[in-house]
Amino acid sequence: MSKTRHFFSGFSEGFGDFGRVVSATFNYIILSIVYFLGVGATVLAARLKRKHFLEIEPPVKPSYFMESDVKRKEKDSYYRQF
Amino acid sequence: MYILGLSCFYHDSSACLLKEGKVIAAAQEERFTRVKHDTSFPLNASKWCMESAGITIDDVDYVAFYEKPFRKFERVLYQHLESFPWSWRMFCGSMPSWLNEKLRMPRILRKKLRYRGEVFFIDHHMCHAASSFLASPFREAALLTIDGVGEYTTTALGHAKGNDITLEKHITFPHSLGLLYSAVTAYLGFKVNNSEYKVMGLSAYGNNDRKTNDHYRKMVSDVIDMKDDGSFALNMDYFDYVGRMRMFSGKFVRDFGSPRKPGESITPRHKDIAAAVQMVTEDVVLHLLGHLRKTTGLEGVCLAGGVALNSVVNGKILKGTGFRRIFIQPAAGDAGTSVGAALYLYNTILGKKRSYVMESAYLGPGYSMEEIKKFLDGNSIKYTEFRTESELLKKTARLIAEDKVVGWFQGRMEWGPRALGNRSILANPKNPRMQDILNLKVKHREKFRPFAPAVCADDAYRYFECDRPLPAPADFMLMVYPMKSSRKGEIPAVVHADGTGRLQTLRKEQNPLYYKLIKEFGRLTGTPVLINTSFNIRGEPIVMSPYDAYRCMMGTGIDYLVIDRFLIRREDNRREEWDSEKYSRDGD
Numbered sequence: 001m002s003k004t005r006h007f008f009s010g011f012s013e014g015f016g017d018f019g020r021v022v023s024a025t026f027n028y029i030i031l032s033i034v035y036f037l038g039v040g041a042t043v044l045a046a047r048l049k050r051k052h053f054l055e056i057e058p059p060v061k062p063s064y065f066m067e068s069d070v071k072r073k074e075k076d077s078y079y080r081q082f
Numbered sequence: 083m084y085i086l087g088l089s090c091f092y093h094d095s096s097a098c099l100l101k102e103g104k105v106i107a108a109a110q111e112e113r114f115t116r117v118k119h120d121t122s123f124p125l126n127a128s129k130w131c132m133e134s135a136g137i138t139i140d141d142v143d144y145v146a147f148y149e150k151p152f153r154k155f156e157r158v159l160y161q162h163l164e165s166f167p168w169s170w171r172m173f174c175g176s177m178p179s180w181l182n183e184k185l186r187m188p189r190i191l192r193k194k195l196r197y198r199g200e201v202f203f204i205d206h207h208m209c210h211a212a213s214s215f216l217a218s219p220f221r222e223a224a225l226l227t228i229d230g231v232g233e234y235t236t237t238a239l240g241h242a243k244g245n246d247i248t249l250e251k252h253i254t255f256p257h258s259l260g261l262l263y264s265a266v267t268a269y270l271g272f273k274v275n276n277s278e279y280k281v282m283g284l285s286a287y288g289n290n291d292r293k294t295n296d297h298y299r300k301m302v303s304d305v306i307d308m309k310d311d312g313s314f315a316l317n318m319d320y321f322d323y324v325g326r327m328r329m330f331s332g333k334f335v336r337d338f339g340s341p342r343k344p345g346e347s348i349t350p351r352h353k354d355i356a357a358a359v360q361m362v363t364e365d366v367v368l369h370l371l372g373h374l375r376k377t378t379g380l381e382g383v384c385l386a387g388g389v390a391l392n393s394v395v396n397g398k399i400l401k402g403t404g405f406r407r408i409f410i411q412p413a414a415g416d417a418g419t420s421v422g423a424a425l426y427l428y429n430t431i432l433g434k435k436r437s438y439v440m441e442s443a444y445l446g447p448g449y450s451m452e453e454i455k456k457f458l459d460g461n462s463i464k465y466t467e468f469r470t471e472s473e474l475l476k477k478t479a480r481l482i483a484e485d486k487v488v489g490w491f492q493g494r495m496e497w498g499p500r501a502l503g504n505r506s507i508l509a510n511p512k513n514p515r516m517q518d519i520l521n522l523k524v525k526h527r528e529k530f531r532p533f534a535p536a537v538c539a540d541d542a543y544r545y546f547e548c549d550r551p552l553p554a555p556a557d558f559m560l561m562v563y564p565m566k567s568s569r570k571g572e573i574p575a576v577v578h579a580d581g582t583g584r585l586q587t588l589r590k591e592q593n594p595l596y597y598k599l600i601k602e603f604g605r606l607t608g609t610p611v612l613i614n615t616s617f618n619i620r621g622e623p624i625v626m627s628p629y630d631a632y633r634c635m636m637g638t639g640i641d642y643l644v645i646d647r648f649l650i651r652r653e654d655n656r657r658e659e660w661d662s663e664k665y666s667r668d669g670d
Binding site: 081 | 253
């Protein structure tokens, strides 16, 4: 009885691991396609227009502080995830 | 009204429960899962919070979450766009977690907690600010939040009055003091988001002279551009963290030398680089606070964010900035944002009156005497039971005075990364060899890391050159102060290389038993100071339950465990099945 249980628990564990490897491999392939087509195309367009998404090199100025939006927010704005 | 505050999926996930605006329970998920800095959804911590209050999820009125996930996701996508094609591996590695977890918070709450009520998403740095100010005794204060990165913000300044918090200025990613510190942590062969405190400890051994430390001069001239108001920008040629799987770049290596690999010996160059980044951090924080003091004119300041755990900087703030009062809550890093989110929702969004001050850190799980006795008897553990509190105190103080290493497990677990006398290992600071003994028997940690002294608030000035009045963060082991020269010889085991100590001060009302123990040790030896180090095996979180504590003792060289009213001697018990050393992991 315990041998059978041991076999099935090992089998299900191994099968689970196999499933995870397959899933990770497919994720990697699909995400690579998304990355090179989706992100790549956006980058190409952005570089042609010389657009930057982050201020990697801020212009030299007397202060690097940015002013924050200090307006009081409505309660509803906190329901949003953005 | 009950509010559940949550923080997760980055590092140090946590949950807290507010009842009518008061934090009644708070804990990090790592303590339950035993995975250090656990990032997973804080299911165990949430369930414990509700159980401890005797409620179910149906009784929770609101959930407050510690960030705006879609804004953060936007920043992550921008990072990939900026660093294409080098961010390919990072993209493939991080996207599944974003798509399955981080962007699906309401669904996860429904699935894991069966919660279907309202969820509030609050800006990360606002949560930091709220976690400090709304838990502070101040009615009005200046605010500084400073960490690695939230959604976009890395540093924010503002002020708060009553229930209202205004963050007026900020600095955005990738310009981050926290990430600069983390990059140097990685460069020195330590683990990012885990071992920054090791760099802080190591810095005391380096050259702390700004004029002669070449690495410091290089950093301020080439790596960071700091303005008079404390605002700063990093030269990103030195860093790779925007889109690659490593923190520092080839240019950093060319200019500062080859990085240290984990486990390699530490050279004077490494110590000087640690000192350099510590000095840069001090320069920036003190300049920011000086500017804040000047612009707000306020006397009190609240700090939060991972950088606010830098106790060496904190100890210099009141002397160096003009502020007269300071508050930092014990979990100043990301774990603390669950408290911030919940308090911000209650006090600021819902406009309820403030009624809470975080005066002690004992907000985690506790165990009754019956539960502990049941555990001991159930596992055939040999123990003796103290009949009176006085007997317990006398015996424990005597054991410590005899240079025994004592595990001390009492009451509710601490909130935040420090053990503050309820899940602590205590030892004799008078023995100059005690640091080696502790390292040999229990901690196995790097020799350069100091042990912390615990002292009653009324004795603190006898041993340390503390600020007056003693600031609250010292109660949470968040301030480093110079030790009085005349006392260094008396407690050699807790004097750091630069003559300072990261002390924990203790007021009687916070933890009467621990307070009396320190006093009893003082009566016995003439020195009311103890070594207090966290009760854990290297690489594991601090113990939470009697099981964790007993397992830790049996696998290490802790001589005695005082758990509630019970005394357990390691040598009286069988070790085999409790050998926790095999679970010990390198915490680099």
